[in-house]
Amino acid sequence: NAGVMQNPRHLVRRRGQEARLRCSPMKGHSHVYWYRQLPEEGLKFMVYLQKENIIDESGMPKERFSAEFPKEGPSILRIQQVVRGDSAAYFCASSPRQGSGNTIYFGEGSWLTVV
Amino acid sequence: DQQVKQNSPSLSVQEGRISILNCDYTNSMFDYFLWYKKYPAEGPTFLISISSIKDKNEDGRFTVFLNKSAKHLSLHIVPSQPGDSAVYFCAASPETSGSRLTFGEGTQLTVNP
Numbered sequence: 413n414a415g416v417m418q419n420p421r422h423l424v425r426r427r428g429q430e431a432r433l434r435c436s437p438m439k440g441h442s443h444v445y446w447y448r449q450l451p452e453e454g455l456k457f458m459v460y461l462q463k464e465n466i467i468d469e470s471g472m473p474k475e476r477f478s479a480e481f482p483k484e485g486p487s488i489l490r491i492q493q494v495v496r497g498d499s500a501a502y503f504c505a506s507s508p509r510q511g512s513g514n515t516i517y518f519g520e521g522s523w524l525t526v527v
Numbered sequence: 528d529q530q531v532k533q534n535s536p537s538l539s540v541q542e543g544r545i546s547i548l549n550c551d552y553t554n555s556m557f558d559y560f561l562w563y564k565k566y567p568a569e570g571p572t573f574l575i576s577i578s579s580i581k582d583k584n585e586d587g588r589f590t591v592f593l594n595k596s597a598k599h600l601s602l603h604i605v606p607s608q609p610g611d612s613a614v615y616f617c618a619a620s621p622e623t624s625g626s627r628l629t630f631g632e633g634t635q636l637t638v639n640p
Contacts, residue, residue, distance in 0.1 A: 416570070447630075454531075454616055454630035455571070468627060503570050516628070518563075518570035 416441075416506050416519035417486075424525045431491040431498070433522045437506030444487040445505040445516065446479060455503060461487060494526045530554045531619050533631035541639055546604040548634050550617030553598065557619035561628065562591060562602045565614045574615075575602070607638045 417436040425431050437444050442463050447455040457471040461481040472479065476494075481487040491498055505518045532551045540546045550560075558579035563571035577584040577591045577600065584591050590603045604611055617631040 418570075445627075447628075452632075454533075454632045455618075455628075457627045457629070460627065471627075505570075516573070518572070520570045521568070523568075 418519035435504030441506035
């Protein structure tokens with residue numbers, strides 16, 4: 413029973429390139445969340461998606477960042493024209509429904525380094 | 528505006544003793560609180576949660592206490608074990624919606640053998 417799968421685990425991009433992070437939720441989960449952890453900080457909410465819908469993107473930077481969760485396939489967090497400040501750990505989480513936090517399960521994270 | 532604060536970046540305790548991790552919040556709309564444990568290079572793992580209608584929740588060695596009037600919660604681990612060494616994050620959300628968790632900065636717990 414696989415957990416939340418994220419790939420790549422580590423990604424290095426030069427400034428100005430695009431980064432794509434993928435997340436496959438746990439089986440049976442239709443709610444996906446993305447969080448970002450900058451160095452020496454806690455996790456910060458970015459976006460909450462259900463299949464084909466963005467429910468809450470209030471934590472997403474206004475520019476360069478986008479997320480999708482298509483009907484088929486994983487959720488994608490896309491960062492265009494990356495800058496050094498985008499270097500962080502990006503965590504995906506999933507739940508079977510909107511609701512109590514103890515049903516939210518996190519993936520292992522994707523570490524983005526911008527050089 | 529840090530709505531959830533963990534004022535101690537680190538805590539060191541002896542094996543077998545009690546570990547107490549603290550968390551304060553400012554947003555009155557929060558009424559569901561969670562603790563996550565995180566090892567380096569891994570994702571957070573859910574530990575225990577508490578709703579604002581309770582003041583205590585216990586699960587094995589882990590107990591969470593909530594003082595709603597003081598907007599303060601704490602996680603007690605007893606007895607502490609070396610395997611408990613990790614970063615502990617406090618998180619909060621409004622009502623029982625888990626869609627948006629607000630995390631504290633984390634406390635690094637080290638349990639010495």
